[in-house]
Amino acid sequence: MRSALVTGAAGFIGSHIVDTLLERGWTVTGLDDLSTGRRSNLAAADEDLFELIEGDLRDKAALETAIEGIDVIFHHAAAISVPESVEHPARTTDVNCTGTAKLLEVARREGVDRVILASSAAVYGSDVEIPVSEETPTAPESPYALSKRYTEQLALQQAEQYELERVS
Template sequence: MPTALVTGVAGFIGSNLADALLNRGYDVHGVDNFATGREQNLEPLQDADRFSFDEADIRNADAMATATEGVDYVFHQAAVPSVPRSVDDPVTTTDANCTGTATVIDAARNADVDSVVVASSSSVYGTTEQLPKVESMTERPESPYALSKYYTEKLALQASDLYDIDTAALRYFNIFGPRQDPNGDYAAVIPKFISLLLDGEQPVIYGDGEQSRDFTFIDNAVQANILAAESDVSGEAFNVGCGGRVTVNELVQTLNDLLGRDIDPVYDDPRPGDVRHSHADISKAEDLLGYDPSIDFETGLEQTIPYYRQ
């Protein structure tokens, strides 16, 4: 059976990915320092015989050297997320996301890992007139977070040239689903809005609400990770989205309909660093990886809501 290391395994994407890998027959080792990950996300994994976990920081070279021993694939999901958080605290974001990635990749190549897949972000594109966004476009990161993800993917792709290791960078487009943290100032929009509407409270939209996102259900992102790791493709970046876009106003209306609510949002000033529109061209991932985002936006919401009702 193949063995995988998942960094950030207590996070939203990392824990869902670990679940899928276990179901696929992998032995899975996870690391997390709980800076943003949550122990409750590990609860569904703890009973699996083929899952092991160490509390560790990805910037710790000794810990990463130990974590990558005997590993076939590394799925590097650990990061300090959020554009607004990075604007408030660029030092922590840069240190964790950039130094952490370099440490993980160095450990992986020293351990003769077969493949490393890193989590990048659609934010590397910045605000552009061209839609949908295609991987050949010039990157224009507009926040410390976006810049850290640009560095993350460039480190990974460069490693495929410098070392005998396959790498891929996945540019996530607004991934959502169960286990995503709805709390705090930096919570992602979908879990935060679902929780507020369930509590009968008004969600806050920063700007006019006509900004759009290619909201992508977690199962699609998990599929892309596994395809990228198991493929022969190396040194490539891929968009991971659904190939469509929904405005934030439309998101609120859809959630109201699904939850049986009729709650108007409150509007506030736009936040610095936020991109106006995000829409993925996914043809490269379809052609080279066989990526097929089978769960659409509304179906994804229907599968997400029960988690927050609990």
């Protein structure tokens, strides 16, 4: 049976990923600090196949517990508000950049081969044609967008350096 970690599991997208994985027979661990996500989003999760760890992405001990025995990570935990990122850029950078760096470091050390990171169209800026092509040059216009661009680049570097599968 395959196992997954979903960070940001109690959020809108994370909870739907949890539901889909459980429907497909996976065992799932969720990691969420519940700052924006809600336990009620996970009410339908089968308790035999799902465990929620209430913890912060930046806490290495929580990460080590959550990642133990995991095959695939779906990384959706983030500080997501653009206005808050402008108002509090250090917090956004800490959660999104430092948190993702710690996640990737522990995942590599624990032997997780595949990490799927959620990015954002915000990395391309506001003056782009929709739909956006991945070949479009990036032009982040907020600390949030810049943090997402950083995490993409960090994942690419790790994939190349350690021959691991990292997808944004």
